[in-house]
Amino acid sequence: MNKESLRKSVSSALVVGIIIIFLALIDFHVVLAGMIQKLFGKQLYSGRLPDAGFFLVFLGLIGIWNGWRAARLDQQENKSLFQCIACSAAAGLTTGLVVAVYAVIVGSIDAQGTDLRVYLSLLSSDSIQFFLFQQPVFIGGLIHLGFGTLLAAAGGFMAALYYRNQDQLKERLSSVKSWYQERILNKVQSVPYINYILLGIMVLLLGIMPQVWGSYWNYVMGTVGIYVLLGLGLNIIVGLSGQLVLGYVAFFAIGAYTFALTTAPEPHNLVVNFWVAILASIILAAISGILVGLPILRLRGDYLAIVTLGFGEIIRILLRSDLLKDFTMGPRGVRDIAGPTLFGREFSSSADFMYLIIIAVILSIFFAKRLQESSVGRAWLSISQDETVAQATGVDTYKYKLLALALGASLAGLGGALFASRNQFTGPEDHALMVSINVLCLVIVGGMGSIPGVILGSFALKGLPEILREMENYRMLVFGALLVVMMIILPEGLWPASRPKLEIDVGKESESPQVGAGGES
Amino acid sequence: MDDNNKKSPLKLPQNSIKYARVIAALLLLALLILRGVNVAREAQLGSDTWLRLSVSGLVIGSMYALIAIGYTLVYGILFMINFAHGEVMMIGSFGGYFIFELFNTIPTTAADGSQSTFLNTSPVLAILIAFIVGMIIAAVAGYYLERIAYRPLRGAPRLVPLISAIGASIFLQNAGQLLFGPQRRQYINPTVLERGIGWNIELGGSQVVITYTGIFTLILSAILMVILFLLVQRTKLGRAMRAVAQDKQTAALMGIDVDQIISRTFVISGALAGAAGVMWGIHNGLFNYFVGFIPGIKAFTAAVLGGIGNIPGAMVGGFFLGIIESIGPAILGIDFQLKDVIAFTILILVLIFRPSGILGEALTEEKL
Numbered sequence: 001m002n003k004e005s006l007r008k009s010v011s012s013a014l015v016v017g018i019i020i021i022f023l024a025l026i027d028f029h030v031v032l033a034g035m036i037q038k039l040f041g042k043q044l045y046s047g048r049l050p051d052a053g054f055f056l057v058f059l060g061l062i063g064i065w066n067g068w069r070a071a072r073l074d075q076q077e078n079k080s081l082f083q084c085i086a087c088s089a090a091a092g093l094t095t096g097l098v099v100a101v102y103a104v105i106v107g108s109i110d111a112q113g114t115d116l117r118v119y120l121s122l123l124s125s126d127s128i129q130f131f132l133f134q135q136p137v138f139i140g141g142l143i144h145l146g147f148g149t150l151l152a153a154a155g156g157f158m159a160a161l162y163y164r165n166q167d168q169l170k171e172r173l174s175s176v177k178s179w180y181q182e183r184i185l186n187k188v189q190s191v192p193y194i195n196y197i198l199l200g201i202m203v204l205l206l207g208i209m210p211q212v213w214g215s216y217w218n219y220v221m222g223t224v225g226i227y228v229l230l231g232l233g234l235n236i237i238v239g240l241s242g243q244l245v246l247g248y249v250a251f252f253a254i255g256a257y258t259f260a261l262t263t264a265p266e267p268h269n270l271v272v273n274f275w276v277a278i279l280a281s282i283i284l285a286a287i288s289g290i291l292v293g294l295p296i297l298r299l300r301g302d303y304l305a306i307v308t309l310g311f312g313e314i315i316r317i318l319l320r321s322d323l324l325k326d327f328t329m330g331p332r333g334v335r336d337i338a339g340p341t342l343f344g345r346e347f348s349s350s351a352d353f354m355y356l357i358i359i360a361v362i363l364s365i366f367f368a369k370r371l372q373e374s375s376v377g378r379a380w381l382s383i384s385q386d387e388t389v390a391q392a393t394g395v396d397t398y399k400y401k402l403l404a405l406a407l408g409a410s411l412a413g414l415g416g417a418l419f420a421s422r423n424q425f426t427g428p429e430d431h432a433l434m435v436s437i438n439v440l441c442l443v444i445v446g447g448m449g450s451i452p453g454v455i456l457g458s459f460a461l462k463g464l465p466e467i468l469r470e471m472e473n474y475r476m477l478v479f480g481a482l483l484v485v486m487m488i489i490l491p492e493g494l495w496p497a498s499r500p501k502l503e504i505d506v507g508k509e510s511e512s513p514q515v516g517a518g519g520e521s
Numbered sequence: 522m523d524d525n526n527k528k529s530p531l532k533l534p535q536n537s538i539k540y541a542r543v544i545a546a547l548l549l550l551a552l553l554i555l556r557g558v559n560v561a562r563e564a565q566l567g568s569d570t571w572l573r574l575s576v577s578g579l580v581i582g583s584m585y586a587l588i589a590i591g592y593t594l595v596y597g598i599l600f601m602i603n604f605a606h607g608e609v610m611m612i613g614s615f616g617g618y619f620i621f622e623l624f625n626t627i628p629t630t631a632a633d634g635s636q637s638t639f640l641n642t643s644p645v646l647a648i649l650i651a652f653i654v655g656m657i658i659a660a661v662a663g664y665y666l667e668r669i670a671y672r673p674l675r676g677a678p679r680l681v682p683l684i685s686a687i688g689a690s691i692f693l694q695n696a697g698q699l700l701f702g703p704q705r706r707q708y709i710n711p712t713v714l715e716r717g718i719g720w721n722i723e724l725g726g727s728q729v730v731i732t733y734t735g736i737f738t739l740i741l742s743a744i745l746m747v748i749l750f751l752l753v754q755r756t757k758l759g760r761a762m763r764a765v766a767q768d769k770q771t772a773a774l775m776g777i778d779v780d781q782i783i784s785r786t787f788v789i790s791g792a793l794a795g796a797a798g799v800m801w802g803i804h805n806g807l808f809n810y811f812v813g814f815i816p817g818i819k820a821f822t823a824a825v826l827g828g829i830g831n832i833p834g835a836m837v838g839g840f841f842l843g844i845i846e847s848i849g850p851a852i853l854g855i856d857f858q859l860k861d862v863i864a865f866t867i868l869i870l871v872l873i874f875r876p877s878g879i880l881g882e883a884l885t886e887e888k889l
Contacts, residue, residue: 310866480693483692
């Protein structure tokens with residue numbers, strides 16, 4: 001028996017044990033068990049704990065994963081079935097032991113009547129009892145130990161079987177794939193009007209959905225749409241021209257406040273027409289982009305990032321300070337911001353506003369796409385790849401960087417104006433650093449420099465947390481973990497930019513990504 | 522491209538812009554100084570206020586400096602902003618807090634026979650253990666942060682580790698909130714180090730309190746900085762770290778295990794952040810899961826201010842930022858809530874004049 005592989009299994013199992021303990025400490029195991037219960041189609045009443053059986057299902061899944069991992073830790077080695085199972089069982093035993101020790105300790109402290117919530121806020125008595133399957137302390141610990149070992153051994157068995165028959169399975173999978181390729185994909189692609197048909201379906205969907213969704217989903221999708229606008233803007237700055245800007249929220253804030261102050265009755269009572277105000281927001285944001293860019297665009301990389309971050313913070317702090325209280329209402333924010341009007345008629349219902357956002361998004365996508373493929377886009381590309389070389393080949397880098405910042409800022413201004421108008425309120429806290437970070441994340445998660453990527457990224461970053469509402473308190477935690485995992489698995493983003501590919505194999509159809517993008521939105 | 526240039530209305534003469542920028546910045550600086558002189562002449566604030574503000578600036582600055590060193594060490598080696606560094610400090614803060622809580626529940630008998638707790642009968646030991654535990658926990662967090670979130674991304678484009686760091690930061694913040702709750706907690710200090718107590722100094726007819734916690738923070742952070750400086754300059758590990766920072770490939774060829782050195786760098790910077798976290802708790806008292814975020818950003822600013830990648834620069838930048846933040850609003854005679862505006866404005870000005878920071882060397886293209 002190889003000692004080294006046993007040692008590896010044990011140390012990997014320790015990590016799994018720590019993960020389980022962490023989940024238990026934040027009471028996440030109850031939520032996950034509840035979700036599994038719902039998955040099985042059983043009603044879960046609020047305020048009631050799910051059945052202990054579903055917690056066992058969850059633990060079993062982790063146990064199998066643990067065993068599987070342990071069995072294939074050193075892939076190059078050909079282990080016998082027995083060795084696989086031994087490794088996995090050792091891993092399961094370790095995890096089980098760690099978890100059982102934790103369960104016994106916490107359980108016995110709880111049994112003494114000490115309230116652990118003073119220190120660990122979610123570790124209630126109910127949660128601990130649930131972790132022990134509502135059993136006495138030692139029996140609960142033993143269940144963890146036995147169950148973990150058993151399932152890990154089963155996982156090891158499965159892994160061993162899988163790797164035995166790996167080649168066969170792969171063959172079958174590839175045959176399914178090629179069948180799909182031949183029979184379905186090629187046929188669909190050979191229909192000449194497929195792009196237009198997809199486009200038509202998409203337009204139809206976009207036309208119908210806002211009426212059907214109801215106001216909650218209109219709100220969520222409206223947020224996604226506004227983030228698409230922001231993402232498109234930042235994509236121009238970061239993705240195309242390669243300047244890392246961390247204070248993007250400043251332009252968003254300038255757009256939102258310009259719109260708010262020109263249309264709200266308080267504090268200035270200007271009450272300008274909606275469209276004029278939108279235009280003003282865009283222009284003012286673009287001008288501020290240029291003004292900010294003038295002194296700082298000489299800086300590169302992380303210096304630029306930190307300066308723009310500082311600029312964003314300055315704007316936010318100024319907005320909430322007493323200094324500008326008479327001008328921007330300070331921390332209270334601006335209320336009663338006007339909704340859109342068209343020829344004197346108000347159309348500010350949630351569905352109407354959704355249409356407005358959709359139109360803005362489509363126009364901006366068109367605008368960004370045209371820019372990207374123009375000579376300006378190529379100049380940006382050259383700057384982002386190597387600024388020195390770009391300058392040497394005659395690209396006025398300063399000018400194009402400034403242009404990128406101005407255009408990106410104007411899109412942020414548009415997004416800010418729409419945001420303020422939809423919420424009919426804007427305050428300093430709408431413009432925290434987190435907005436910049438979210439937008440940057442969505443650009444990179446989607447794939448830098450890729451417009452479909454931006455759309456996909458906004459759905460992932462703004463839509464997903466809404467879908468994860470089930471988990472309420474845990475969604476930001478899950479989101480953070482997903483960001484890390486995503487960067488490790490797919491560093492170039494969900495939908496990588498097609499440009500490099502395009503240049504490598506010339507002549508391939510360049511239209512397909514665009515239509516695919518439409519299908520996503 | 523030429524064609525474009527002629528058509529474009531955005532064609533700007535570069536040199537004139539450069540001069541305009543310098544002139545604008547100089548004017549701004551002159552205005553600031555003028556304003557400062559005016560406010561000082563009006564003498565609304567006595568010398569006692571100035572002393573109080575500078576001491577508090579120094580104390581805050583020493584904590585910024587400790588955190589900034591962590592940013593600079595990591596940046597010097599990996600050229601990445603370790604966005605989750607502030608969260609490492611938060612973890613250290615919680616470590617120290619729980620040690621104090623624990624010691625406060627151990628009953629002992631004091632020298633004069635009265636009932637007391639371990640925290641108050643042997644405060645030196647308690648504080649020492651709290652710092653050691655806080656630093657170890659934060660160092661372990663830093664180590665695993667690198668192992669899990671950054672190591673798999675070695676060699677990826679530069680924005681990828683940044684996003685991973687942001688993800689780790691969000692994760693750790695929320696984990697802290699879920700584990701320990703959103704409410705603010707208060708450090709229980711040993712009675713010898715009670716907050717708000719200190720030497721009273723008569724100055725300009727009023728009392729200035731120089732708190733013991735402030736002095737303690739200042740001295741301890743100075744000691745830690747000296748230790749770090751010696752570690753980097755005098756030991757084998759330090760030499761290896763400097764070698765890796767200069768050139769990874771060559772360092773690897775010289776027999777240095779680059780991955781291990783990077784891990785150790787994260788351990789060291791985590792330990793410093795943990796110490797800063799415990800100090801933050803002892804000095805300021807209130808803290809919660811969000812405690813690391815703002816100091817993290819400020820410390821990064823400080824690191825850039827001093828010249829990122831440069832350890833003495835981070836120290837200078839930290840103290841500089843702390844003092845600016847503290848006495849800046851008073852000098853300019855504006856509201857104290859605008860202190861961050863001043864800090865960031867100074868940062869922008871410094872970077873416009875001297876993009877490599879106060880002490881930074883001229884960085885090569887590759888590093889920027």
